[in-house]
Amino acid sequence: MPRYEHVLTRDDAAIAAQLMTDWAGPWRTSAEFAHYLAHCRQAIQIPQAAFCALEAYRWVFRGALRPSGRRFVKLMQQPITSPTLHLHGGEDTGVLPRTAQGSGRYVAARYEWRLLDGVGHLLQQEVPDVVTAEILRWIKE
Structure with missing residues (x-):
């Protein structure tokens, strides 16, 4: 899913909002959470924000077979x-x-x-x- 950020941000970032709601504890029922979630939904829709946020996940797949990926795995084993x-x-x-x-x-x-x-x-x-x-x-x- 190289361009998944378009899915993540469509419908006012509904998928991102659902993930955050699912991951939150009881706090998700508070007015404070609703306010925080609204700001996060707005922020993830800033042009290129979602693309950059997902880059680490894309790198894992791209880098797995590259020398830099193998070096990274070796370092992570320390x-x-x-x-x-x-x-x-x-x-x-x-x-x-x-x-x-x-x-x-x-x-x-x-x-x-x-x-x-x-x-x-x-x-x-x-x-x-x-x-x-x-x-x-x-x-x-």
């Missing part, structure tokens, strides 16, 4: 050597918690997994105070 705080929404349907829980095996440094109950994929938007508090706690340790 463990992360930086301390890592992994915050994840308990109701995330974009990246399921059970899928993400094993991510610590890719980190060779201090790693902490925190599951935030009642939160979806957009946790920095859904519970910004909790995310900020967790980051500050992590930095102090």
